[in-house]
Amino acid sequence: MPVKPNYIPQVLIIDDEPFNLEFLELVLRQRGYRIITANNGRTGIELAEKKQPDLILLDIMMPGENGFECATILRLSPETSEIPIIFLTALDDAKSTRKGFDAGAVDFIPKPFEYREVLHRIRLHLKITENDKYILSKTEKSLKSNLQLSVTNDQLPRTNTAKFLATSEISKAYFHESVILANNSESHLLLNFTPPKLNEQIATLIRKALILNTGPLYTPAETFRNIGIALQEAFDHAPNQTIEVTGIYAEIDRGIETLTLVDAGALPPILLQKNGSTVLIEPQSGPLGELGKGLLPCATFEMKKNSRLFIYSTQMLSAFKSAGEGVKELKEACELSSRIDLETACQAAGEMLIKDSNIPDGILIAIEA
Numbered sequence: 001m002p003v004k005p006n007y008i009p010q011v012l013i014i015d016d017e018p019f020n021l022e023f024l025e026l027v028l029r030q031r032g033y034r035i036i037t038a039n040n041g042r043t044g045i046e047l048a049e050k051k052q053p054d055l056i057l058l059d060i061m062m063p064g065e066n067g068f069e070c071a072t073i074l075r076l077s078p079e080t081s082e083i084p085i086i087f088l089t090a091l092d093d094a095k096s097t098r099k100g101f102d103a104g105a106v107d108f109i110p111k112p113f114e115y116r117e118v119l120h121r122i123r124l125h126l127k128i129t130e131n132d133k134y135i136l137s138k139t140e141k142s143l144k145s146n147l148q149l150s151v152t153n154d155q156l157p158r159t160n161t162a163k164f165l166a167t168s169e170i171s172k173a174y175f176h177e178s179v180i181l182a183n184n185s186e187s188h189l190l191l192n193f194t195p196p197k198l199n200e201q202i203a204t205l206i207r208k209a210l211i212l213n214t215g216p217l218y219t220p221a222e223t224f225r226n227i228g229i230a231l232q233e234a235f236d237h238a239p240n241q242t243i244e245v246t247g248i249y250a251e252i253d254r255g256i257e258t259l260t261l262v263d264a265g266a267l268p269p270i271l272l273q274k275n276g277s278t279v280l281i282e283p284q285s286g287p288l289g290e291l292g293k294g295l296l297p298c299a300t301f302e303m304k305k306n307s308r309l310f311i312y313s314t315q316m317l318s319a320f321k322s323a324g325e326g327v328k329e330l331k332e333a334c335e336l337s338s339r340i341d342l343e344t345a346c347q348a349a350g351e352m353l354i355k356d357s358n359i360p361d362g363i364l365i366a367i368e369a
Helices: 016-028 041-051 067-076 094-103 115-144 200-212 218-235 323-336 342-351
Strands: 010-014 034-038 055-059 083-091 107-110 159-165 174-179 187-195 244-251 258-264 270-272 278-280 297-301 309-311 365-366
Touching: 010 041, 016 034, 016 067, 016 115, 034 041, 034 244, 041 055, 041 067, 041 244, 041 258, 055 067, 067 083, 067 094, 083 094, 083 115, 094 218, 107 115, 107 258, 159 342, 174 200, 174 323, 174 365, 187 309, 187 365, 218 244, 218 258, 244 309, 270 323, 309 323, 309 342, 323 342, 342 365
Parallel strands: 010 034, 010 055, 055 083, 083 107
Antiparallel strands: 159 365, 174 187, 187 244, 244 258, 258 297, 270 278, 270 309, 309 365
16 A cells, blocks of 8 residues: 655745746645745735745745845744745845845745756755754753863954953853854854843853854854753743843854844944944844744844954943933944054943943943954
């Protein structure tokens, strides 16, 4: 008696061109996939939330919500954040590609379609997704094990990173750690905690998660998501408490001179670019919320040599009447000190945030490309 495959993936195709929908549906049905179609972004998002497909093929150029906007919405929703998205596009410039990856795409299929390439990429990413689920399960087990912290003796170059600590006390309101990467590059994680406060056990767990979830196999969004999973494990013992964690994960790649940043509800980082312009990088989402759920969109910027990034904990602005007022003053302080060495600039900017006897329990970190 014949048997049926155990796993038949379901693919959602979102495209406003009838010919593209018909062609892709025909090709994929012939190969045995289950297919759902939508001819606009809004319908596609609703179908994704309702049907929970295994993969989404998403056209970029559509009326109403374009592909970039749809991908961002899908990534921010816990119900659809883990579904891989492949963009269908005639755009082949570097800016569009970068924007697509920042929005959460895993790949691009160029138009006009070559059906063998379509089938290959779909099969590849469905397998990768299954492997990711397996790796995540192994990571959770490793977090609970006696994993040794592989702290390196190599320090980040003094000319590249500086810190301003408002107090010498061990803080329970924020967590900061850096990771040394290849090509004289690094990443920085900064988390802000409200009750339950940070303790050494949670800090150790976060460091373990960084060790397990950084390196060439992980995008910044994946690292940040997996940190959320680790935090959820840590906070499972406090189910009746409201947990709010905001944070930033910034990866500075000096090899290709880029900054890729994920911001979940934290105050906007300040990027002083080499050309003299200043960018306030607004959050891509609210607080982490349901920890561990959601691959947040990223923002990628050029970070040429001598550009500077300032990230800071929420408490650094506690002396001001509003966060907006504090951000404005910090931005001005960073700009005023842009021509002096990084260490002095970081100290000067930090000291400008201290008003009278109000000493914040916070940290300011300056990173130079």
